Amino acid sequence: MRAVASRKDRSDQSDLTDLSDSERWALYAPWLEHTEAVVRANAIICLIHQANFLLDRQIAALEAAFIEDGGYSEQLATERLRRRAKDPSDPTDPSDLPPKCPKCGGLMALRTAKSGQNPGSQFWGCTRYPACKGTIAV
């Protein structure tokens, strides 16, 4: 089944992406609105075959992209490693939580300020407190 190129200049029919739905319908209307049911059924079967062909190509492209780039978790891990490699000393790198204490290099814990300038706010505090008073803003 081939569409008729009677409208405008439709010499190249390989790219129909700029058509509206009604223009696309008009391409197939002679068959889809045919008086004989056999012709209409054949046109629908042709369109189903075209849809299957395009779906097969899309699945193949997605498989190729998956093999090339990996899945969602792999892409997250890759991005995390890329950021760590860019600045391994950044203690606020969200991919490297909890951060290391900027004063002693020890472990830090998420704390809630009980007093000071912003009571109730959270910050990273050194687990060696009170010996070490290293903090990082959240």
Ligand SMILES: [Zn+2]
């Ligand atoms: Zn510390």
